[in-house]
Amino acid sequence: MISKRENYLMAAQGEKPLWVPSFVEESNVFMPDFWMAVDPATGTDFCNIRWVENDAGRMPDEHWRAMETLDQWRETVKFPKVAELDWPEMTERFKRMSDPEKVNIAMLNTNGIFLIPIDMIGWVDGLCAIYEEPEELEAFISAITDFLVEVVNYFGEYIQPDIVFTGDDLAAANGPFVSKEIWRSLYKPYFKRIVDAIHKIGALAEFHCCGNCQFLIDEFLEIGVDVCQLPELNESLMQKKEKYGNKLVLTGGWDRHSAAALPGASEEIVRESVHQAIDDYGKNGALIFWDGGICGSSEDSQKKMKWVLDELNKYGRVVYQ
Amino acid sequence: MSKIEEVKAKVEIGKTKLVPALVQEALDEGSTPAMILQAMVDSMGVVGDKFSKGEIFVPEMLIAAKAMAKGVDVLRPLLAGDSETSLGTCIIGTVAGDLHDIGKNLVAMMIESAGFTMVDLGVDVPAEKFVEAIKENERVTLVACSGLLTTTMPALKEAVQTIKAAYPDQKVIVGGAPVTPEYAAEIGADGFAPDAGSAAVKAKEIISV
Structure with missing residues (x-):
């Protein structure tokens, strides 16, 4: 019998594992402390972003602006000094909490070169900067990339993860925020640097985007992304899956806009949604199941998560036998 | 191209720095504030349509809206109290x-x-x-x-x-x-x-x- 880690990595490498692995249940997740650390006086993080949180997650406070103008990023952002972080202590804590049977995922970031400038000055000014202050924006993107690459190197030295997870919401539910031309000229070279750094430490690169950025899948694969966490399912994703087969490894598969996602969905519908996810996106492997979209602590969400996991443990265990 | 047409064209491509001066020139040329406003609204209609069709993306739509807002700033004192607009x-x-x-x-x-x-x-x-x-x-x-x-x-x-x-x-x-x-x-x-x-x-x- 193989371990959960080995099974997970088979799927992550585009193979057909023995069972459908679960992103939530079969991974140990490490995240460096600095992402959640806030200044007690202002309640802001190292980018001077103030966050608001509710049951469904956290978002930048729309009433708070981290800086007035983009050119103030140099004095506003206090990148943590990566070499001075207590890596041995963080590593020890992670190892203590980890299950050696599971795969090790290091979370590099959930907002990055695309989202951080926007989180700091808002969507309007953040996106207008692409046209209004392209040089300043690129200088900031470059500095964020340098920081993230340095963090990846420390992951390699201390955590030695199987997978490094990097997230940036380049798209909304109904489509990408930027054109392919902007992606290629402004963002792609920096994403590639991050992916290259991840490969250099011997880990697989997983990229997350909440929205529909299916039109960039070709580009993600080109820069070497190994696993795409794309919870926004649609016909376009299905077509890409058909085109690439197991070269396109997905974390997700569960349709967060289906009848199963609606509040009050029946147990039968929710259980069926797990079959649908696996049959549609993982019938030959290369799928790590994730029910991205069931969030919050409501009774409805809790029930759904229980049914989904239970069905994953039943159907997901036999589907490849 | 008349100034009002230029306003329309520059709003559509999001020229935030040019629009205010062009709006002023259109006023000087004799266009009424309501006519200029309507021209900018029409531009944004085109922008919205292109966005819906996937021909442009969010940043392009935002800079157009920002350009229009700059133009409206010039018109605002002249439009004050004009509920018809x-x-x-x-x-x-x-x-x-x-x-x-x-x-x-x-x-x-x-x-x-x-x-x-x-x-x-x-x-x-x-x-x-x-x-x-x-x-x-x-x-x-x-x-x-x-x-x-x-x-x-x-x-x-x-x-x-x-x-x-x-x-x-x-x-x-x-x-x-x-x-x-x-x-x-x-x-x-x-x-x-x-x-x-x-x-x-x-x-x-x-x-x-």
């Missing part, structure tokens, strides 16, 4: 339990560009707050409720039904990733728009302009 007030917000603001902000910009006066209640807005805002503001012709999470769809329903209970004739549109035209109709909304560009079109259609 406004389509009324639109109250907008993301419903209770939902912190997402991008969709709501884009829709707000496009509806404003169509000629409405916007009152943005922000995110995580309880149903009653929409009702209070209708009461507190003058000439509210439209309420726009946004929700991104499937889990907050009941809050969207509650918002629409609370507004309709207090103001049965109040026009309400809804939008957001999980919302479908069928769901919008089911919860009693007057309209639905799949994106910011079509939200502006729908807003005008609903209030019968």
